[in-house]
Amino acid sequence: MGPSKRREIRSPSTSLVTEDHIYGREEVRGAVLQLLVSEKHSDASNKVPNVIPIVGMGGIGKTTLAQLVYNDKKVENFFSLKAWACVSEDFDVTVVTKTILQSLTPENCDGKDLNWLQEKLKEKLRGKRFLVILDDVWNKNYHDWTLLRAPFEVGAPRSSIIVTTRDQKVSSLMRNKEVDPFQLEELSDEACLPIFTRHALDARDFSAHPYLKDIGEEIVSRCKGLPLAVKTIGGVLRSKHEDRNEWEKVLKNKIWDISVEESGIPSSLMVSYDNLPSHLKRCFAYCSILPKDYEFEEKEVVLLWMAEGLIHHPEEEMEDLGFEYFHDLLSRSFFQKSRINESKFVMHDLINDLAQSVAGDTCYRMEDRIGSSQDEDIPIKPRHSSYLGSEYDVTKKFEVFSKFTSSLRTFLPLMLPYPGCCYLARHVPFELVPTLRCLRALSFNGYRITELPNSIGDLKHLRYLNLSHTRIRLLPESVASLYNLQTLLLKYCFHLKKLPSMLCNLVNLLCLNIECADSLEGMPMQIGKLTCLQTLSNLVLGKDSSCSGIKELGPLKHLRETLCISRLENVIESKDAKDAKLIEKTKIDVLSLEWSRDIDESKDTTSELEVLNGLRPHNALTKLVIINYGGTKFPNWLTSPSFPHMVSLRLENCYNCTSLPPLGQYLPSLKNLWIKGMANVKSVGSEFCGGNLETLHFHDMEEWENWSPCEEFPNLHQLSLRKCPKLLGKLPNNLPLLNEVEIIDCAQLVVSLSCFPDKCKFNIKNCRGLCMEGVVFGSKVTFKSIFFYRSLSPISDEGLDMEGLERLTINSCEELKTLWSDKVGSLPHHLPCLHNLNIYSCPKLVSLVAEEVDQESLQLRITSIDIKDCIALESLPKVLMYNNMCLGYICIRNCDSLTHFARSHLPPTLKELYIGDCRSMRKLVEDDDNDTNNNSTTASSSGIKSLLLEDLSVQYCPSLESLTSSGELPATLQRLFIMDCPKLESVAKSFHHNSFLTNITIHSCENLQFLNGIHNLTSLRDLKIIDCPSILSFPKEGFPTNLTTLKISNLKITEALFDWGLDNLTYLNQLEIGGCQNLVSFPEITLPASLTSLYISKFSNLECLSSEGLRKLTSLQTLHIYDCEKLTCFPEDGLPPSLLELHISSCQKLRSFLKNGLPPSLQQLEIRECPLLLEPCKKDQRGEWRRIADIPYVQISYKCE
Template identity: 45%
Template structure:
């Protein structure tokens, strides 16, 4: 895909000038000729910089200017590389002088790994001189071309070019609006609320990304009948990009008076006095639509006339920028979310075929559903694509749109990217650079703020004059939050600490970045201009895939993104050994998640590198050469569970700011001298090695540590006083501290008796927010330290304190009645001797834990008594394996989730409701009968899991279904209930979306009505031996998307109506002893069909060949299945697994080659007579699309046919099992694409 992009390099030049006059550069420019060339370079660059604003403005209309800017950008990057080499050499020499004690070792390292810079400063300067002259020559050519293009220096005060958006009005065609009824009612309710007595007029902001429908929502609200009757005066003003107070005031006045006589008046005072007269004591509604930028001062001036109105007056604001809303709002923002796919489908139908649905064009419905998925809830996208397809009812035309990216349409036709591009044009230069860099992030990837900021920092995008290094990440955080406030990033719905880019915002990033950013997709070629790149990791990544990077020697970012749940991913060694050494300009290298066992020494040649991420790889040690990467700022080794040794000279990495070795649990100890890294800000885990307990003293000098710190290996401390030397109490930026003692392989502590004193000496500062104490078999600690008086402590984790038998006054401190004033999370785990927990809650006013939200107690088998009774803020309660504990549900709580597993009983007397609980797990409760009152109280629960309750015969109490009252139930799981006979409810009337019934051997039926809930989407039933049917029939409106049924031996048939389930995508039928046949299946939608171990199944489903959307088919171990369907298989299959001779023979006769989309083929048995595979007949010719081939149980095969494999040019994985007579493989040249054998 080619993107034209917009070249923005002004902010890059600012950093360049700072580096040109840096001490590091000047130190190595002492030779007159070098100094002269550098001075000339700076002078000419400043001349060019002066015309950049003009060039950046003209580039969109003049391709010659864009080409000039592109060449200038390439040159600027090359200059930056040269200056970085100066800085690196200066740092190298400084280390040689400062580390006299290690001089011989340093010289050895430098000699081994940095020969490319020459043996002495003279040769270095000579080489750099040649590079500077080459740059100067290129720059002279650009100066000449600049004059030819007539680029000039612009006035500083000259207004910036803006892209105008068409003005809006208050009118709206409500018939064309879908899915905003709820949003409209919420905003109207906000307008109907009484105003705050402290403010004269309330401001209600609607915030969201471009194209999401903010203006449309405001129009719906403005024209609603309730709103019409509520206000004396209404006015609508389109503010747009130019926040001109005179113009806006004039527009409001004209709207209020319906008089254009003030059109020629430009005196703000006269206009505001007149407007004040008109609004005095009136109840008015003012809509300010599409505000982009506004200062607090502007707002105070604009709002002056509004303060004389009725206090119930309202101002409704729409904006893309949360910073704008924060200036104006008096109530929280209303963040407008994306539409559902169904609502987008209505919009698409209305604008494409002029109808509300596709009932008259069923051949377009499936295509329309897939198209709206690409719209990602953006109504503008659905409307625009509908317009492009207006009156076109040919499915081929719709397929063209489906198979192409939305922005491929010309921007004049599309309107989607231009609508979003407006937001981009309003960004300052430094944010444009940071945002466009994010185009390398794959779609649907969730990222954290810190993750992105570290990448920006590595690429030098956070440079600021006079900014100290310790402020850089804070600067990056400001940049990030600015992009969040402008709706470029949005919070993930799954994880509130993570962020995402909407797909169309991602497309915008790629559009504005152009060819400087490259995402490897398919066979695309990288541009010579590319500096930042990424690729999505797959299971097998051969060198051939990365061939396009061979000439990208100036690349600065080489980054992989893994897809979730992709298993182990493998990378060709040629990428590490041959490709990476050629990418000598890299600043960022991330190969996270690959099955890499060893890193090459050539990593040390990447002298510009700032960011290395080898997290979740299988490396055992870091090469010593990594200690020569003097520019390295970030080293991420999270989850490297085989890593034992960090580089021995890690102390030489003077610029290292972040070392993450979280969950790298095999590390034997920190390298000596790590305390010399005085600028390091984050060390996730400080590991104290065996025999060097005193090394904890190296923490003393790491005074800038912030965030989270885990200290493990504390069992190796011999002298407890060493703990004092760590000076944790002085590290005020630490928020999260974890202390870990671990027993040796015999289960004993090596220095028993020391740990109690160490625990008392490792005192942190009082502003600590989270503390974790993990003492595994800590024989000498019998009480918890006094932690209750830490005023800012929000989270406390205590684990493995084997001999603590009581939690009492010593835990709370002097003031027991008001301990833990800020604590929100409290967890006790693996405390086998704990018998008593004194909560010291005398009454509700003096109780402890008043802020506690999350309470978890696990594996405390001797704990008696009760939990704290007054927990007003409690949202989550987890109790596991506390066999003697009787759990009472706390009163007056906000309990959202309850999880009780392996306890004696649960009490709830019914005196208060449990309507706040949305998720409940109840498992292995000894006296399950005690749960009746609790279950009846779960009237608004959305998720219920009941497991291991052997006494439970029915989900019924006194003839009433425990779950019948719960109309909110969405997910029901019943597991390992051996006596359960009846569900006890007419489940067809419920609204579950997910239902799992597992290992309930006496369960006879799922629903007394014989029907499944219409809203059910996922059904999973396993090991229910008495179950005869999942339902008598299913309604054609049932929303089922997946069905998994296994080991239900009495089922003989599937319910009628499966072929009417238009949403069904997956059907798994496994281990059915009595199933004879499978009824007709839905011809549209079904993508996965598995039939396995069905011993009496005699025929495949009728019309199997008509399942045109089927992609994955498995037919295995069905011995009575004797015939292959005459019409064959669906030709769109991408994965096929078969293990039956008759099916294989029929498939050969029908022709394997017809499966032209097949990527994965597995054949198990059924080839008893063949001696060659594949057979060289036409029917056995395998499709050339196959990438993964597995063959097994071929007793007589002797040869794998070279001719057959010649037809498999994309084969990556070949699995051969149980071929006892196999003598030879195909010729090597037939397997050149193979990655795994």
């Protein structure tokens, strides 16, 4: 496949940058920074968010510029939140949104839909000033961009998004008109020279190498101003040992004369490859199977090189030599370090194109996730192949691999969207893979497969088998006959219980990784025979006599890197621990010694000490972890000066120990110390810590009372104290380098902020009823957030300076009646930086501002208010509702005394309003009793229509009769959600002025009768009406014709389905209809051919599905059938061939599927509470099981869950 025909996708970028200088871009970097943080440019940043494009060709330095700006100290101090997302050509709003959200919160986002992700992102960004980098954007679809952008609009003013792209059209689409894009041109030769000398000579210029200057300048000139090319050719010349003759050979290489148009690759990169030694050329070409958006680990690539036989040397370990090869390519810039994950690497897109070009037909990379494209350039006999996995991979995707049975050596799924939660057709492991008899490397990493066929043992050439992140329970015994196997990866196989009993036969095994295979009951017998083993992530000690004991470690002399020994309680003879000979294993860097968590009071604590004494490691150890140790004291080897290189120590749940060892005396290099769950430790003294300590964590110390720390921690950067409820001692005073403090759930601890140095960030929660988050600037403390729990007394008691406060939360202050008053202990009247106000569970709070306070004197710029469980609250003050020109978001829940939300009109800048569980609320907007204008309704109507409100949600308000007195909705309204408002009779008199409305959901409003004028909503895309029994008919004008989603369920509509006019909805994608009692066959009417999803439920008389009606739905991908109790079978002519998902529930009489089987495209099949289908669909039955066995995801259960 020629490089000119391939799409170019940027290798995944990250937020961190390894360059400390950006050559030739100082001026543009300064301009971008000015636009971001300078007050001079605040007018250009009025829009939220402000979008700043950086445009230029591939390899020109766009990402490097964005990284340097992102990590600039001014930016760090200016923005509350920062996030980075590599977008690339395979644009997916859900994936990008998830990436951004996960960089801001630790919350697990796997499997969540776009709506959930965007709501969570809005919560995180609301009212905060943020910077987001969207790197390498290719998408030109305006709808995708507006959809992605939506959550960012809730941020504080001056929030920004930087977009890097190669395409001016993308820049024009995304940017604000007020901001011109920054166009990066090729660098001058003068600017390129320092890049070249840095990579070629590790110098700033040629002053120490004048004899190379003329050649170097000419080589730089040939790179045509492309920084990536300059770096790469410089890296190659670095290995030429400053030999002028070698440099001249590079300069005179004829490849320089090949144009980009001919090869698709810059000639400078081709020259760099041409000058690699042959062994590196082979290794680099193999990397062409790595997709362009793939971050890879060093060892991952080296193990694959080993499997292919690319590493040979009679005197060196293969793995060591592989690491050497890898670092050679890294030093030449063929690989780049990932800056967000220190253990991973990437290839730039141009370098990836180069790899594909030189690999030619030996490698095949399937970049179409669904395998639907017909690529004319598929090689005839490729040796190595990778493909982009999808959530559901069906048989059809793999048809091309059946042509490779005599040649294929590598079968590698990569970049699965949800590792561990993706599904694979049974056909692939059970039928396809056994035919690939030449395989050397095989992976099912990330698929939820539960078993492998015995025929896996017939792949006699196999050297690499990766089953990580699968649901494998047992490996076939035949795996033990794969005598050439070097690598067996079983990471995160949580369900794996047992390894093959004859695993000891794999005498060539070098790597066995069972990290986090927590269900494993033990290791098979004679594991000590695997004498070539270098990597053993975990030795699991089983109870059974058929399991290997700890002394089987003795013969494994080559173990290296990380070793965990778990379930040490199963060591019967303490002398066996010494026979493990850990002290002789000099290449082990990290050692973890673990007992099980269950505390057995009858444990022999002396025996556990003897076991731990026998497990003394070599003194070159750098990290030690001891977990759930039951002895009363630590071994002698930990309290002696035996580990001069140890930098990290973790002691966790050593519950019988009453004191900590004097680590400061014996571990001089210790930098990271983690102490957790030491339940019997009451005191910690000064002998405990050393002067080189950089991070210190104390967690779950239930009885700890006194801390007498040493005078100073000169190198401490991070301090964390969590759940130390009895701790009374003082914190250290001299912490000059401290930059992050976390103190949580230390109820007795008094924290003095004065001991924290300049620019130290702190997060303090539940310490004497106070929670604070902020940063120290010189002698001043700036609070980012404060959380008051039960009382506001810390305001006066602690003398808090709250002027810079951005986020305020008040929770469970039971006696609080008002926030702002003239009394001592009230909130300050001057809070100019306060953006977010949250008030929860204050049952006596009547008003936020006391009557005696002059509201004009309050200086507030609040953008977001959230009030919940304040049952006495009667109204919101004018200073927040009407005089505040910043308020954009209000959420009020369970405030039973509120009869209305606002008087006369809503806050003028309000964009989002959410009301829920306000039982006394009759109207959202109440007429002002003091309004003397006789036409108050008209005035109110005019005011309503001129608002900026975009989102309105009202739920569980049983007294609500109308939304507004005028019957009008704001003209800017985009989304309307109303649920469980039984007295509401009308949403609006008409929708004439609501041309922006895109989504309407009305649910469980018993008295709602009319939706007049709904056909006028030309922008409406999503309409859902559910459980509204008083709606008996639809407007005669019909539904808006631009609808893409329509859900009508449980209404008492008297009109026949034929009269609904559904055939006119030519843009409709999703249709859900429920409760049609009279239909015997469906669909008898013509449904829109554009439908991709169809959901029918509670069709109580439905007997059959219409073949003709379904056959016309050529785009249908998802079909749900629920509670159709008389349905007996599917149509004889089959379901649409486009179908991907079929969900059937509560169809009691449904007996069978189609005679010809289900569509081969089907990815998901769910059957619930269909008893007549249950038995035929059981696994290994000859009936229906044969028709569904190859569907990647099948879920069958009798009861609905």
